[in-house]
Amino acid sequence: MNGQIVAGVLAPHPPHLVYAENPPQNEPRSEGGWEGLRWGYERLRKKLAETDYEVLVVHSPHWKTRTGTHVLAVPELSGLSVDPIFPNLFRYKFDLKVDVELARAIVAEGRASGLEMVPMENPAFRVDYGTIISCHLANPAWDKPIVAISSSSAHFDYSNEVGEEEMAKLGAATAKAIAKSGKKAVLLASNSLSHRHFTTEPELPEDMSKEHIYHHGQYLWDMKVIQLMKEGRTRELADLMPDFIDQALSECRDGCLSWMLAALGYPTFPAEVYAYGTVIGTGNAVVGWHPEDAMV
Amino acid sequence: MILNGYLVPGKPLPLLAPEKNPAWAELRRGFETAREEIAASGADLLLLYSTQWLNVIGHQIQADPKPEWVHVDQDFHAFGTMPYAFRMDPGFAKVYEATARERGLHARTVSYRGFPLDSGVIQALQLLNPDNAIPACVVGCNMYADRAETIVLGKAAAAAIEQAGRKAVVVAVSALSNRVFPRQIDPKEDRIYSAKDDEWNRKILEMLGEGRLEDVSQVARDFAAQASGEQRGKAFWWLASAMGQTNGYDGKVHAYGPLWGSGGTVVSLTPNSAKDRCREFDEGEVQTFTGDRGVLSAAEAARATEPPSPQPPASSPIRTDAAPKPVGAYPHARREGDLLFLSGIGPRQAGTDAIPGGPVRDAEGRPLPYDAAAQTKAVIENIKIILEASGSSLDKVVDCQCFLIDMARDFKAFNAVYASYFTTIQATRTTVEVRALPTPIAVEIKVIAKVG
Numbered sequence: 001m002n003g004q005i006v007a008g009v010l011a012p013h014p015p016h017l018v019y020a021e022n023p024p025q026n027e028p029r030s031e032g033g034w035e036g037l038r039w040g041y042e043r044l045r046k047k048l049a050e051t052d053y054e055v056l057v058v059h060s061p062h063w064k065t066r067t068g069t070h071v072l073a074v075p076e077l078s079g080l081s082v083d084p085i086f087p088n089l090f091r092y093k094f095d096l097k098v099d100v101e102l103a104r105a106i107v108a109e110g111r112a113s114g115l116e117m118v119p120m121e122n123p124a125f126r127v128d129y130g131t132i133i134s135c136h137l138a139n140p141a142w143d144k145p146i147v148a149i150s151s152s153s154a155h156f157d158y159s160n161e162v163g164e165e166e167m168a169k170l171g172a173a174t175a176k177a178i179a180k181s182g183k184k185a186v187l188l189a190s191n192s193l194s195h196r197h198f199t200t201e202p203e204l205p206e207d208m209s210k211e212h213i214y215h216h217g218q219y220l221w222d223m224k225v226i227q228l229m230k231e232g233r234t235r236e237l238a239d240l241m242p243d244f245i246d247q248a249l250s251e252c253r254d255g256c257l258s259w260m261l262a263a264l265g266y267p268t269f270p271a272e273v274y275a276y277g278t279v280i281g282t283g284n285a286v287v288g289w290h291p292e293d294a295m296v
Numbered sequence: 297m298i299l300n301g302y303l304v305p306g307k308p309l310p311l312l313a314p315e316k317n318p319a320w321a322e323l324r325r326g327f328e329t330a331r332e333e334i335a336a337s338g339a340d341l342l343l344l345y346s347t348q349w350l351n352v353i354g355h356q357i358q359a360d361p362k363p364e365w366v367h368v369d370q371d372f373h374a375f376g377t378m379p380y381a382f383r384m385d386p387g388f389a390k391v392y393e394a395t396a397r398e399r400g401l402h403a404r405t406v407s408y409r410g411f412p413l414d415s416g417v418i419q420a421l422q423l424l425n426p427d428n429a430i431p432a433c434v435v436g437c438n439m440y441a442d443r444a445e446t447i448v449l450g451k452a453a454a455a456a457i458e459q460a461g462r463k464a465v466v467v468a469v470s471a472l473s474n475r476v477f478p479r480q481i482d483p484k485e486d487r488i489y490s491a492k493d494d495e496w497n498r499k500i501l502e503m504l505g506e507g508r509l510e511d512v513s514q515v516a517r518d519f520a521a522q523a524s525g526e527q528r529g530k531a532f533w534w535l536a537s538a539m540g541q542t543n544g545y546d547g548k549v550h551a552y553g554p555l556w557g558s559g560g561t562v563v564s565l566t567p568n569s570a571k572d573r574c575r576e577f578d579e580g581e582v583q584t585f586t587g588d589r590g591v592l593s594a595a596e597a598a599r600a601t602e603p604p605s606p607q608p609p610a611s612s613p614i615r616t617d618a619a620p621k622p623v624g625a626y627p628h629a630r631r632e633g634d635l636l637f638l639s640g641i642g643p644r645q646a647g648t649d650a651i652p653g654g655p656v657r658d659a660e661g662r663p664l665p666y667d668a669a670a671q672t673k674a675v676i677e678n679i680k681i682i683l684e685a686s687g688s689s690l691d692k693v694v695d696c697q698c699f700l701i702d703m704a705r706d707f708k709a710f711n712a713v714y715a716s717y718f719t720t721i722q723a724t725r726t727t728v729e730v731r732a733l734p735t736p737i738a739v740e741i742k743v744i745a746k747v748g
Contacts, residue, residue, distance in 0.1 A: 066476045067371045067556065080410040084436075085352045087408045116479040122373040124366050126412065150370070154478030157524070197352045199440055200402045280352075 003178045006053050008187040008264045009044060010229075010257055010287040013060070013133035014279035015083045015090035017041065020206060023140060027091040033206030040275020040286040041137045047272075047288060048138060048186060055099045056139060056146045057106075057174065058188040061254030062130030063150040066157075068116030069170060070150040071103045074123050083129045089205060094132050099145040102181050106147065109173035109180075115166065116152070134190040149174075151254040160242035160253065167255040168238075171262025178263075187263055189256035193225055194218030194248035194283035201280065214281035221248035222276065222283035229271040229287055234261045251282070269294030298457060298567065299337045301539045302330055302467045303504070303531065304424070305560030306348045306416025309483075311423060312375040316483035319553025319560075326551025326562030327423035333564055334424055334465050341385055341462040342425055342432040343392075343453060345534045346469040347527040348414035349436035354402030355449055358434040359389035360411060361667070369415045371556075378418050385431035385462075387669050387712030392433065392456040394716040399448050399455075400585040416469035424467065437527050443517070446530045448585040450537025457538075459719065460712055466538050470531030472497040472559030473523035481556065489557035496523035497559040501552055504563045507545030507571060509536045523559075535565075544571040616685040619678050620644035623734050628682045631747060636688050640699065640742040642735060643674030646681075655736035656701065664736075668706035671739045672713040683745055690717065692746040696725045699740045703729040706738055 018026055020033040063070065076097055083090035103119065110117035131148045149170070156163030178185045196214040213219040221244055228237040238261055245253040252258065261267070267289050274286040305323065309316075314324035334342070349356070364381040389405045396403035417434050425432065435453070438445065457464045473493035477486075488494040496519055503512050512519075513536035516529030539545070545565040552561045613627035614636075622628065622639060629638045643652055653670030657663050680690045696718070700706050707727070718725075723743070733740050 063370055065371050066478060068479055070371075070373075082408055082410045082412055084349060084412050084414075087406050087411055091408060091410065118374075118480060120373055122368050122377065124377045125368045125373055128370075152478070154476060157475075197440075199352060199354055199438065201353045 003181045003183045003185070005175060005178055005187055005263060006051055006184045006292065007048065008260045008289040009138060009189065010260070010285055011134040011138055011188040011190055012192045012284040012286070013062070013130040013190045014192070014282070014284060015086045015129060015133055016205065016279050018092065018133055018136055019089040023136070025093045028089055030206045033208055034211070034277060034279060036277040037275045037279070037284055037286060044138065044274045044286055044288060047290070051186065053184045053186045054144065055102055055183055055185045056135055056144055056188055057102070057149070057178070057185050058131050058134055058146055058190055059149045059151065059256040059259045060128055060130035060134065060190040061151045061251055061256060063128040063148065064153050064254070065150040066152070066154040068118045069110060069152040070118045070120045071107050072098045072127070072148040073100050073103045073107070073119035073121050074098055074125065075100050077123070077125065077127055079126050081127065081129045081132050090129060090133070092129070092132055094127060096127065096135070096142055097145040099147050102177065102183060103147045105177035105181055106149070106174050109177040110170060113169045113173045115169055115173065130190045134188045138186070138188055149259070151256065153254060156253055156255065160245050163253070163255060164238070164241055164258055167258035168262040171259045174259070175263040175265070187260050189260035191254065191256040192251040192282045192284045193222045195251040196249045196281055198281040211278055212281070213278045213283060218248045218283055222285065226273060226276060226285055226287070230273060232268040232270050234266045234268070237261065238266060264289055267291070267294070298454065298464050298466055298539055299339050300333065300465045301509070301535055301565040302465065303535065303561060303563040304330070304420050304467060304469055305471055305555055306346065306414070306419065306469045306526070307471065307555040307558060307560065308369055308372060308378065308415040308419045309375065309555050310560070311378065311419040312372060313483065317486050319486065320483070320555070322553050323551045323555070323560050323562060324423070329550045330562055330564055331424050331426070335429070337465060339430055339463050339465040341388055341457070341464040342421070342430050342467060343457070343464050344417055344420060344432060344434045344467045344469055345437065345531060346414055346417045346434060347437045347531050348416040348469065349434065351436040351438040352440070354404060355396055355438055356436045357389045357392050357403060357405045358384060358411070358413070359386040359405035360384060360407040361386050363411060363413055365410060365413070367413065367415065367418055378415065380413065380418050380422065382421050383428040383431050385433050387709050388433050388456065388460050388462060390716035391460045391712055392435065392453060394719050395455040395459060396449060396452040398720060399452050399583065401445065401448060401452065420467055420469050437530055441530065443533055444582045445585050445587060446533040447537040447582055450534040451583065453534070453538040454540065459715060466535065468531035468535040471526040471555070472500060472561055474526040474558045475524040477557040486554045486556060488554045488559055493523045493559060497552065497561070501549050501561060501563070504547045504565070505549045507547040507565060507568065508543040509539060509545055509565055510541050510543050512536065513541070539565065539567070544568055614682070614686045616682060618646055618681045618685060620646050620649060629686050631686065634747050636683070636686050636745045636747050638679060638682055638743045638745070640740045641675055641678050641682065642733065642737045642740045643671040643678065644735065644737070645674070651737055656738050657736045666738055668738050669709040669713050671737060672710045675739050675741050676713070676717050679741060679743055686747065688745045688747045691721050693721055693723045693743045694746060695744040696723050697742045698725060698727040699730045699733065700727065701730060701733060701738050710739060
């Protein structure tokens, strides 16, 4: 029982950030853009490089399932990920390893707490682009295995509150599985904050003269949520989450942030805000919780 | 013209595992009946609207001529894989893009290797058109679009079918009620999730069976709210709009049953002019979309205030490095007064001389397969570059002379791409077949445009 979560990161997945970096795995090429967020991710990567961990556990809203929470359980997966919404920006060759042992442990702990958990064992499965983008931005070397968890949306379809309860259970089950595994894990919650998009795109996607928050009300909500994170008031944040989801059309509706906060035990220490910025109108923050720093 | 309309389910269980539940098998048979009807209809286009292909940026239209991949469903991965290779109609996709834009919609075609077609589209095309006898086109479902926008998208589909001269079957891929079991179930025990959902589904099927498609469109909001309709019932709006917003159809419910708790159905609708075609709108009729597509317009407006780019003198030859080099002693264009005369322009790419769609013959003169649509698009894009470098633009073209090396083979594809650019411009046009062109290309166009 000496495994531990060494960091939890709110790690949003706009494909624009990968597109702007021009990594070799991505086909489209850009002139840059969204530097505020990208530089935040650079700082995060430096921090993670100093962090001793063995596995990334990522919860993604773009592996959307309605028949339970699914978990990748195939040792190796590779292929081409094409974003169906922004195919002009993201066509990425991925080749990743999965920590199947930990994945199965999370499935087992989730089942023990009453959740519907489904291991995904089809070797032809194409990993969703949310998982790939968050993992790339946190660890572009891909030298650590991952565990990828789907966003089980059926409960959120009927009630944010019921969905939140499910995520709290899933977070606790994840923490228990990691503790029993003896491994050191970094969690990635692949969520934007406010999530109303523009429905048009500039001719040049990286034209930063056209990037701004969709609506000022969403900005106010994003700032409120980030302030709670900075002050270690994550229980309050969890309580506010159903309203935040409704009023800011937050992508947190897919449960990633709630799952991570629960897995971290609702931290009361201040989070490190690496960056905030908008991507095609949505609000995105890169935020880290580093328990060891809090103990110093 | 539209020959038939269909509503089919997107959850891929009839394709993957019809043997596991009698209702899934019945839906599979429903697909089979629909396939036979479509094969007998003489259709030359299958146009699909999928509620499983969620769009954010306007409306995306699939234009890859041959999408090919091995798909695995996000939920139903344990039931197997779905390898596919489809034949699409990229020329029609461009026409649809143009008619959607004419009606105020933000629309774009997409053509990328490995693009993830959704389970609903794959099931529909594999079961309705298994041998790819009929080319297809798919349009996505914008997650923010409401009734007005979706109705306009449907009208743009009808206009595109008319403009392209297709005989089309239109297919909406959507569940009826969409409440699913949020857990793994024994397939044998599948049923509609709730009695309420089942009652709503049956009411909708009663209307569709009577051919009252527009009535279903009118109640789509209520149905979706009460029975968790997939994507708020947008498929009904699109289908009804594309088919003319009437109740004048012969409807047949080929199958109805549960798909993991949701309501799946295969319904066919055949226009019947003898039936009552009266319409009763409880919301405003809408022809064009004027909603929030102008979010970026402030920056557009700022750009419009920028000083105009310098123009060449009133009489001068014009050359630009952004266009392919001429193959003789002539400029790309020449201005005389307020008119701009372009030389014949081909599809070669500036800098590389690569020919989009491939050359028509190899170095030894042996014929090669080539894509006339891709060449036509490249030609027009080159023309745009030259026009803009000369202080003009495509919308100022007044006359086109078009040269094809194989009219019988290429005219249809050429014409569709041409329409996607020039429908609103309405330049005069002459199209002739020539024996050969100086480089191994199939299409060349010469235009006259206004300047200033």
